[in-house]
Amino acid sequence: MVRRVRSAAVVLGSLLLTLPGRADAQGIGLKHLLEMMDWGRETYVLAEVLEFAPDGVGRPVRYDLLGWAGGASNRLWAKADGEHGTRNGGGEMEVQLLYGRLLTPWWDGQVGAKVDTHYGEGSTSTRTSLALGVQGLAPGWFEVEPTLFVSQDGDVSASLEASYDLLFTQRLVLQPRLETSVALQEVPEFGVGSGFNDVELGMRMRYEIRREFAPYLGFSWARRLGGTADLAHASGEPVREFSLVAGVRLWR
Secondary structure, eight states, rough: HHHHHHHHHHHHHHHHHHHHHHHHHHOOOHHHHHTTTTOOSEEEEEEEEEEEEETTEEEOEEEEEEEEEOOOSSSEEEEEEEEETTTOEEEEEEEEEEEEEETTTTTTEEOOOOOOEEEEEEEEEEEEEEEEEEEEEEETTTOOOOEEEEEEOOEEEEEEEOOOOOOOSSSSSEEEEEEEEEEOOOGGGGOOOOOEEEEEEEEEEEEBBTTEEEEEEEEEEEEEEOOOOOOOOHOOOEEEEEEEEEEEEEOO
């Protein structure tokens, strides 16, 4: 039995080692194999939000980043969203690693993992969740991203992000932006109550010096809701927050 397993391993290894040569001999080439499987070799990176709020609580730096690698139908996605207080050193960060599959010409289905991290005052809290969502263009050319999360402890939550680009000229663009979230269970260590958690509205006016480089000015208004507002009030955090922002939008 052991000899058979070893023989099978040798045969399998030989086949794997000869695949590149056979593919090249057939005029395919190893670099094209992924493209034939519709994985492609394209990459894209976008910093949708990269900004500083000088009058915000803790004078935070905020970011919303994403990137993908793959082809038209299959992609690996990476996303990072959060803020870091330059005054108090605390903050929060959300990182996602996802597999995306094209569902329609305008929508990607995505599944993967999310890691939430809250840090500050010498303590750090982390949780991992399963992420399942879609991302694409809704009627009216709104960019929409609804996602469902199930944490390692079975806590269920969901988030929605939506934005729209309103062109005043070919280079001057106003972007309204909405973010909201909801949770079925209370998670006090992350400041999350059950029900609707929060809503954030933003407005950012950017000027595209180049398509890939666009500084912007704007504002952000956020409001915690329900049990989340109660938890924030109990810990001395603001329930409402309005801040002016300055930043830059980048992509390549």
